[in-house]
Amino acid sequence: MRLNTYLSLLTIVLLAGCDQPVPVTADTNKQPAVEETTSQEVLAKSEDKSGVPVYPEASVDMQLQQVSEHVWFVQGQAGIATDNEGFISNASVIIGEQGIVVVDALGSPSLAQLLIRKIREISDKPFLKLILTHYHADHIYGAQVFQEQGAEILAPVGADKYLDSPNALERLEERRFSLDPWVNENTRLVAPDRMLDSSEQLDIGGVNLTLSYLGTAHSDGDLSVYVEPDAVLVSGDIIFEGRVPFVGDANTREWLAILTRMEAQQMSALIPGHGAMAKKPNEVVALMRRYLQALREQMANAVEEMTSFDEAYPEADWSEFENLPAFDAANRINAYQVFLSLEAELLEE
Numbered sequence: 001m002r003l004n005t006y007l008s009l010l011t012i013v014l015l016a017g018c019d020q021p022v023p024v025t026a027d028t029n030k031q032p033a034v035e036e037t038t039s040q041e042v043l044a045k046s047e048d049k050s051g052v053p054v055y056p057e058a059s060v061d062m063q064l065q066q067v068s069e070h071v072w073f074v075q076g077q078a079g080i081a082t083d084n085e086g087f088i089s090n091a092s093v094i095i096g097e098q099g100i101v102v103v104d105a106l107g108s109p110s111l112a113q114l115l116i117r118k119i120r121e122i123s124d125k126p127f128l129k130l131i132l133t134h135y136h137a138d139h140i141y142g143a144q145v146f147q148e149q150g151a152e153i154l155a156p157v158g159a160d161k162y163l164d165s166p167n168a169l170e171r172l173e174e175r176r177f178s179l180d181p182w183v184n185e186n187t188r189l190v191a192p193d194r195m196l197d198s199s200e201q202l203d204i205g206g207v208n209l210t211l212s213y214l215g216t217a218h219s220d221g222d223l224s225v226y227v228e229p230d231a232v233l234v235s236g237d238i239i240f241e242g243r244v245p246f247v248g249d250a251n252t253r254e255w256l257a258i259l260t261r262m263e264a265q266q267m268s269a270l271i272p273g274h275g276a277m278a279k280k281p282n283e284v285v286a287l288m289r290r291y292l293q294a295l296r297e298q299m300a301n302a303v304e305e306m307t308s309f310d311e312a313y314p315e316a317d318w319s320e321f322e323n324l325p326a327f328d329a330a331n332r333i334n335a336y337q338v339f340l341s342l343e344a345e346l347l348e349e
């Protein structure tokens, strides 16, 4: 796989180098960005003698924090996507007798490279799997570095939808500009080796992981990882601790059902996709669940009574949530989004 990718890149580089038109195949057709992104010089510079790519050194403060006997994580800083060299999301590390599983790949190859260095301070076991909770830029651009380490990449169904969308390449092009040099012409979109559309167990020697396929809650496909015996949940982006989430075009009906199931699970810690680890995980999940429930109930009343959104919104009761961070920025947009989706759900019935 790695060799193939390398060879096809090399072919493109050689062809581009002698000014030949790049042959149009179904594949290059799909990924027009590749041909203009590599030059022999860049490729040569970005590899060490063994052919393993070396990425620019990230200079962010990244601390590997121990969560439980087998689980560690690094916490990205609060901020927008281009702050802090793109280190705004979390990654988790689970170490069993057989090896290491990493959940989410951070927002650049440089960050992933730094994470691997941190991991190597505590373990020399092989990298078994990289699990991506969902395909959004801030969680996947480090994936190629784990692939180079030999990790199998697992992701929920929906990753394919993201990779096929024009948005995926547009976003990468934009980040190559806004996050240069951390995301640059050597950064590529990596497809998962395998996609999950149901739940499965993974035993890595004394540690059991339950990978739960969550459907299309926050993105085109979401996945969570529950680690036993530690009782730690790695939730991806479906949990936002202590603040109002941006619902976006998430399916709130499914999201709500997932949170209700999670709430019933005994958790000692919860590592979200962004922000601090939750010390009282069940309370955090319960708050998220109540928020989504309130959004849906308040807006369902309006839809049923055929009240307009502008009339219904100020009359709704948001008192439990109006003091939470991001309420002002997110709540009205969320309510409107849910209002529209409830109208659509009504038509489905």
Ligand SMILES: [Zn+2]
Binding pocket: 089, 136, 138, 139, 237, 273, 274
């Ligand atoms: Zn995210």
